[in-house]
Amino acid sequence: MGENDLILDLVCGMQMVTDKAKATYTYNERVFYFCGMGCLERFKNDPEKYIEREKEGRIKWEET
Ligand SMILES: [Zn+2]
Numbered sequence: 001m002g003e004n005d006l007i008l009d010l011v012c013g014m015q016m017v018t019d020k021a022k023a024t025y026t027y028n029e030r031v032f033y034f035c036g037m038g039c040l041e042r043f044k045n046d047p048e049k050y051i052e053r054e055k056e057g058r059i060k061w062e063e064t
Pocket of ligand 1: 009011012013014034035036039
């Protein structure tokens with residue numbers, strides 16, 4: 001991934017470029033990016049919950 005790739009914070013749904021992410025977390029060999037430590041902590045507490053939401057399409061990318 002490049003420094004300006006767009007990513008999605010699975011906890012709050014915020015989109016940002018990777019170099020604006022305040023926290024990262026590797027889970028199941030995938031790197032997740034977060035807007036801040038609050039979202040990171042929430043994700044760490046229950047990663048599967050957020051990954052399931054993403055799979056179900058409940059966390060959506062905004063149309064650009
Ligand atoms: Zn967030």
